[in-house]
Amino acid sequence: MPPATSPRQPSVTSPTLDKRDWIAGLEKGLSIIEAFDDANPRMTASQAGVRCGLTRTAARRYLLTLTYLGYVATDGKLFWLTPRVLRLGQSYLESARLPRIVQPFLQRITSGTQEIAYMSVMDGDDVVYIARNGSSRAMNTGIVLGSRVQAQVTAAGQLMLALRDPEWLDNWLAHHELKAYTSHTINNKAQLRQELARIRQRGWAVSEQQLELTYRGVAVPLINHRGDLVGALNVTMPMGHESTEDAVARVLPVLMETARALRNLI
DSSP states (O other): OOOOOOOBOOOOOOOOOOGGGOOHHHHHHHHHHHHOBTTBSSBOHHHHHHHHTOOHHHHHHHHHHHHHHTSEEESSSOEEEOGGGHHHHHHHHHHOHHHHHHHHHHHHHHHHHSSEEEEEEEETTEEEEEEEESOOOOOTTOOOTTOEEEGGGSHHHHHHHHTSOHHHHHHHHHHOOOOOSSTTOOOOHHHHHHHHHHHHHHTOEEEESSSSTTEEEEEEEEEOTTSBEEEEEEEEEEOTTOOHHHHHHHHHHHHHHHHHHHHTTO
16 A cells, blocks of 8 residues: 655644733643543542642642532542533534544445544544444443543554654653553554554554454544644454455555545545
8 A cells, every 4th residue: 555645743832821821720620630540530639639749738629629510529538520521521522623524524434444433633642532433333442432542552543653753752652651451562662663663654554452352443644734644544343354454455545535535624
């Protein structure tokens, strides 16, 4: 397959903000919400404060405020998030322009490949799935709208890592821990660097059994009309008896054609 056109590197520079416009309380409140994860589903005020760099007293005040607003619940000692937090992500999915534009094109991919199609973006070290089309067939990893997965174990994530500026990637590899999800996960940094170099050269990615056994993903870059990388289009499929070469030959042309059709719309 021919390599895709090399996209302009995504910007990783934080936007500037006048000091007068900075609301520290908002930053700290959001950091409290983000402090909860699978390893810390319930925390005391002291534990939350440690994770956010706040005193116990300050963390408790933020947690109590969030409890009053309905985003956090408590038994008087421990605090945990409530389903109301999902409104924050749902607001993005319902209001953002990009998922709405991409959705009918994902339907085209599903129709052309008979596989589940996704659009994903990078957020920090994770791939976030912001649009989806296909059957309700579920993977054990539960990839649904809004799911976050470490980038290096998915085709879309590896692709977006590979297309980053080399200096940014060097820094990412130096500071990022590679977690193994299966026996096929690439958790050796030298090996991952080689794989990302191959992906960068050819312009698309395939990942097999790195996140979920017996599943394969194929991804292509989604580039806007200015030449900027904005995300990735990918399909996820059970491996079955189809070879890697046959699977790529079947789905890659559909993905590439769809990405080209989207370019002037985003």
